[in-house]
Amino acid sequence: MTATIDEDRLSETFAALANSTRRAILARLAEGGATVNELAEPFEMTLPAISKHIKVLERAGLVVRGQRAQYRPCALDPAPLEEVSAWAERYRPVWEARFDRMDDYLKQIQATKGR
Amino acid sequence: MTDKGSADAVEIERIVDAPAALVWQMWTDPEHFKAWYGPDGATIPVAKMDVRVGGTRLVCMEVQTPNGPMRMWFTGEYREVVENERLIYTESISDENGHVPAPSDMGMPEGHPTTTEVRVELRDIGGRTKMVMTHVGIPHDSPGAAGWAMALGKLTAYIAAYSDR
Numbered sequence: 134m135t136a137t138i139d140e141d142r143l144s145e146t147f148a149a150l151a152n153s154t155r156r157a158i159l160a161r162l163a164e165g166g167a168t169v170n171e172l173a174e175p176f177e178m179t180l181p182a183i184s185k186h187i188k189v190l191e192r193a194g195l196v197v198r199g200q201r202a203q204y205r206p207c208a209l210d211p212a213p214l215e216e217v218s219a220w221a222e223r224y225r226p227v228w229e230a231r232f233d234r235m236d237d238y239l240k241q242i243q244a245t246k247g248r
Numbered sequence: 249m250t251d252k253g254s255a256d257a258v259e260i261e262r263i264v265d266a267p268a269a270l271v272w273q274m275w276t277d278p279e280h281f282k283a284w285y286g287p288d289g290a291t292i293p294v295a296k297m298d299v300r301v302g303g304t305r306l307v308c309m310e311v312q313t314p315n316g317p318m319r320m321w322f323t324g325e326y327r328e329v330v331e332n333e334r335l336i337y338t339e340s341i342s343d344e345n346g347h348v349p350a351p352s353d354m355g356m357p358e359g360h361p362t363t364t365e366v367r368v369e370l371r372d373i374g375g376r377t378k379m380v381m382t383h384v385g386i387p388h389d390s391p392g393a394a395g396w397a398m399a400l401g402k403l404t405a406y407i408a409a410y411s412d413r
Contacts, residue, residue: 222258224258224383225258225260228258228260228381229260230288231284232260232262232264232284232381234283234285234288235264235274235284236264236265237284238280238283238284239264239265239266239270239271239274240265242280243266243270
């Protein structure tokens, strides 16, 4: 997991994930690599439309494509998702520090109340 | 370790040495809230809280920078208010009037989560309070949230398997 988070890349990951077709494609790829034709199968969409979604996922770094000339199978790259997870995690130290201050403050006011 | 890991949320559990009614006030009484919420070296000059379902909140955080004080504003709405037990509110970056800019205005693509959700659950345990705070990156009732949760769940499992390789 990276220590610093690339904000632009994170935005791109979130934008790429904010679409149900693209999430379905990722879920399919989580089970294994597939060609564009295979990925298009469950959708009532044209191949160019599916290709467009795959390009978005590729730009976000979520999908990598093989170099084999005709088929260029797609595979999932989970690295950007690890950054999504890190995004949530970086709030943890912020909250921990806040709650430490809440503890101190509570001690203070409960002491002055002379409970 | 009592903290549950999830792809889109931070959960922290604490035992607070105060009765639940007082811990509730820490979150809902602006004067108390101001005393602990800001990071070290920062102040909370404004905390407006209309603590009822649908009520709004507006919080200002002021930090000192070499160029003078800098103010950041956050707004949100209360989603659940059960006194001394359960508080849920949303949070978004805003201006001083509580206006939330569109993601594109902040240079972010559509779909970037600009609203987060904070959930606080309190349980009295004999004069002390068990406090569970969950900060969720993607509010669960937002459009597509179910899809998100499902996709992230599957993908997190995949990441775990992938990391083991």
